[in-house]
Amino acid sequence: MCPPTLAEVMDLPQRSALARHWQLDKQCVFLNHGSFGATPIAILDEQRKWQDLLEAEPVRFYEDLAMEFMRDSRRSLASMLQCDADDLALIENATSGVNTVLRSLVFDKGDEILVPDHAYQACRNTIDFVAERWGVKVVTVNIPFPIEGPTVAFDAIMAGVTPRTVLAMIDTVTSPTGLLMPFERLVQALEEKGVAVMLDAAHGIGMVPLALEELGASYTTSNCHKWLCAPKGSAFLHVRKDRQHLIHPLTISHGMTFPLGDTTRFRHEFDWTGTRDISAACSIPATVDYMQNMVDGGWPAIMQLNHDLAIEGRNILCERLGIDAPCPEEMVACIATLELPEGGEAGIPLHEPDPLHKVLQDKYRIQVPVWSWESPKGRYIRISAQLYNHVGEYHYLANALAVVLNL
Ligand SMILES: Cc1ncc(COP(=O)(O)O)c(C=O)c1O
Structure with a gap:
């Protein structure tokens, strides 16, 4: 018998009901639509x-x-x-x-x-x-x-x-x-x-x-x-x-x-x-x-839903990590970047993977970009919100970050 996977023993957060349209790995908390998107099964x-x-x-x-x-x-x-x-x-x-x-x-x-x-x-x-x-x-x-x-x-x-x-x-x-x-x-x-x-x-x-x-x-x-x-x-x-x-x-x-x-x-x-x-x-x-047929209201509704979820996700992270939002809501579409509070390594060159990204991925099964940037200088995390995401996933990320960064 195979041993249970990490995700099975970890109680990963649920995605939204619309996630059924995508074939995203069930053992991954996918909060990075922004990098390469994700395509519904029917479109593939x-x-x-x-x-x-x-x-x-x-x-x-x-x-x-x-x-x-x-x-x-x-x-x-x-x-x-x-x-x-x-x-x-x-x-x-x-x-x-x-x-x-x-x-x-x-x-x-x-x-x-x-x-x-x-x-x-x-x-x-x-x-x-x-x-x-x-x-x-x-x-x-x-x-x-x-x-x-x-x-x-x-x-x-x-x-x-x-x-x-x-x-x-x-x-x-x-x-x-x-x-x-x-x-x-x-x-x-x-x-x-x-x-x-x-x-x-x-x-x-x-x-x-x-x-x-x-x-x-x-x-x-x-x-x-x-x-x-x-x-x-x-x-x-x-x-x-x-x-x-x-x-x-x-x-x-x-x-x-x-x-x-x-x-x-x-x-x-x-x-x-x-x-x-x-x-x-x-x-x-x-x-x-x-x-556009996935949601009542078509594309304008999709953009609005994703925006609202990105804002909600950002608020959850800010509250849990004790940080301020870096820009007003009107400057957020469906991705949101936060500067991470001090904790862990910073200043890693862009072409090298950030160890925090690896910990989130390997230990918590979260796919979210983390990197250091020169201008503006800092260490950042960027969340995405797409129809398949659910607010529970941002709570899960916030809790994982609080543990890893000793907050
Ligand atoms: C602002 C911006 N420009 C260009 C690109 C490049 O996209 P692609 O790799 O599909 O060419 C990206 C990818 O994330 C981007 O965020």
């Missing part, structure tokens, strides 16, 4: 159907049908994003979206790219790489954390603009600090000043309402595999019409010379970037519908 089945269709007749799939399927996916996204489906490119992830834009653009020596210090490191690396090639200056704006409100972030970013600023990379929701940025106001103000905005909305679609036409950002990229819950490797890049001639896919392919017909070079180039598995992209329309 849907993806499998697309793969089966492809493999039944690969040539017909790619040559006769793929464009139509991808168009359906773009249309489905466009109706949620309030934009023209032809301005969307289906790509694999937000990192590629940022790379596509940054590596397409032509800069003059001495131009400036503005980026807040809470930017996602992979995207920041892209900026540094491109800046070095072109002799561009990267202006890093410090955003305080804790922070009093969105205006502080807005003012800090706008104060970094100079006559040489040509591009600003702004997040919808920051990765390390989980801050919902005043991105609508920022996009408007920056674009009005002639600064093109690269909106990193990796935490975007399905987490916060996005109306891209009205928003007016030059470039927006968002992951569908995070808060939309589509299969992994599904994301989009939206490029405003007047900027489309500047942007080419990371992979140059047939689209560059394909006869235009009644479409655009942008469409041709992004619709075919070489043979790739588009089953995740094809699953987008089913994902949009399936998720």
